[in-house]
Amino acid sequence: MAKQTSSRSRSVRGSRTGRPIxxxxxxxxxxxxxxxxxxxxxxxxxxxxxxxxCDEASPTVLQARLSELREAGFLELGEGGGYGLTPLGRELxxxxxxxxxxxxxxxxxxxx
Amino acid sequence: MAKQTSSRSRSVRGSRTGRPIxxxxxxxxxxxxxxxxxxxxxxxxxxxxxxxxCDEASPTVLQARLSELREAGFLELGEGGGYGLTPLGRELxxxxxxxxxxxxxxxxxxxx
DNA sequence: TCTATTGCTACATTTAATGTAGCAATACGC
DNA sequence: GCGTATTGCTACATTAAATGTAGCAATAGA
Numbered sequence: 001m002a003k004q005t006s007s008r009s010r011s012v013r014g015s016r017t018g019r020p021i022x023x024x025x026x027x028x029x030x031x032x033x034x035x036x037x038x039x040x041x042x043x044x045x046x047x048x049x050x051x052x053x054c055d056e057a058s059p060t061v062l063q064a065r066l067s068e069l070r071e072a073g074f075l076e077l078g079e080g081g082g083y084g085l086t087p088l089g090r091e092l093x094x095x096x097x098x099x100x101x102x103x104x105x106x107x108x109x110x111x112x
Numbered sequence: 113m114a115k116q117t118s119s120r121s122r123s124v125r126g127s128r129t130g131r132p133i134x135x136x137x138x139x140x141x142x143x144x145x146x147x148x149x150x151x152x153x154x155x156x157x158x159x160x161x162x163x164x165x166c167d168e169a170s171p172t173v174l175q176a177r178l179s180e181l182r183e184a185g186f187l188e189l190g191e192g193g194g195y196g197l198t199p200l201g202r203e204l205x206x207x208x209x210x211x212x213x214x215x216x217x218x219x220x221x222x223x224x
Numbered sequence: 225t226c227t228a229t230t231g232c233t234a235c236a237t238t239t240a241a242t243g244t245a246g247c248a249a250t251a252c253g254c
Numbered sequence: 255g256c257g258t259a260t261t262g263c264t265a266c267a268t269t270a271a272a273t274g275t276a277g278c279a280a281t282a283g284a
Contacts, residue, residue: 020215025146031241034137047262058242063263073222081250081261088221092214098207103132106185106200143240143272159231170273175232193230193281 027072032057032065034096037085040075041093044084139184144169144177146208149197152187153205156196 028034032054039045039053051062066083069075074089085093140146144166151157151165163174178195181187186201197205 020219021150021212022147024211024215024218025150029141029143029146031141034141035134038133038137046260048260056243058244059263060243060265061241064241066262073218077262083262088218095207095210095214099136100133102204102207103136106136107132109185109200158229160229168274170275171232172234172274173272176272178231189231195231 027068030065030068032061033069036062036065036069037074037089037093038096040083040085040089041097044078044082046082050083139180142177142180144173145181148174148177148181149186149201149205150208152195152197152201153209156190156194158194162195 028037035054035057036050039050045053047059047062047066050066051057051059054062066075069089070077070083073086074092075083076086078084140149147166147169148162151162157165159171159174159178162178163169163171166174178187181201182189182195185198186204187195188198190196
């Protein structure tokens with residue numbers, strides 16, 4: 001399961017160019033990435049609580065995503081346990097906040 | 113290969129609750145979803161051009177994502193060919209624009 | 225008609241995610 | 255000390271999704 005040690009230009013599946021935005025979109029486009037950031041938006045959660053929040057997603061992927069996001073500098077494992085957003089992660093998360101309102105409108109507009 | 117006919121509460125893998133934000137995060141969290149929206153941000157592209165823009169991603173997934181995003185109302189297939197963002201899709205895409213600057217800063221801060 | 229494009233599909237191979245179980249480490253009460 | 259319960263994390267077999275290559279029907283132009 002790979003798990004690179006450093007450098008941002010690692011396993012960039014979605015981009016052979018290495019352009020930052022592509023790296024980011026690739027990382028965020030992996031399963032559960034967005035969801036994890038979203039669930040941690042308010043407060044830190046233990047890995048188990050996060051798993052519960054994420055509809056009992058398998059610990060394998062969750063752990064993989066947590067490692068990637070941690071290595072990316074978006075979240076950290078606080079001493080005493082529990083995953084929380086770093087300042088950088090919080091900043092990123094705030095960019096997604098508008099999606100909440102958007103999603104509500106989006107759903108009510110048709111599918112309902 | 114499903115390909116549902118309508119309703120927003122379809123194959124919501126990432127959420128058993130059906131909350132709009134979860135549905136959206138799930139959809140956007142699928143491979144190439146974000147990238148497709150990003151690549152179409154400026155102008156419409158034909159499916160082939162889009163494939164090129166997406167590092168030659170396999171047509172199978174691309175086509176799947178295009179169908180999903182189209183069904184979601186984010187993009188449409190213009191008469192005469194070519195995929196383009198709908199007003200709704202454009203709106204969604206604009207929420208991701210700040211990510212560009214963010215990504216640049218993010219990469220230069222460490223990985224470089 | 226021949227050529228070139230469009231959107232889209234088949235299908236075998238490879239990769240990623242799921243689901244269930246369980247480990248070592250730490251902290252709790254007793 | 256002992257059991258119990260939590261933490262973060264891992265193994266591994268099963269299932270689902272993505273890749274890569276090929277090619278189809280439909281349309282447009284020369």
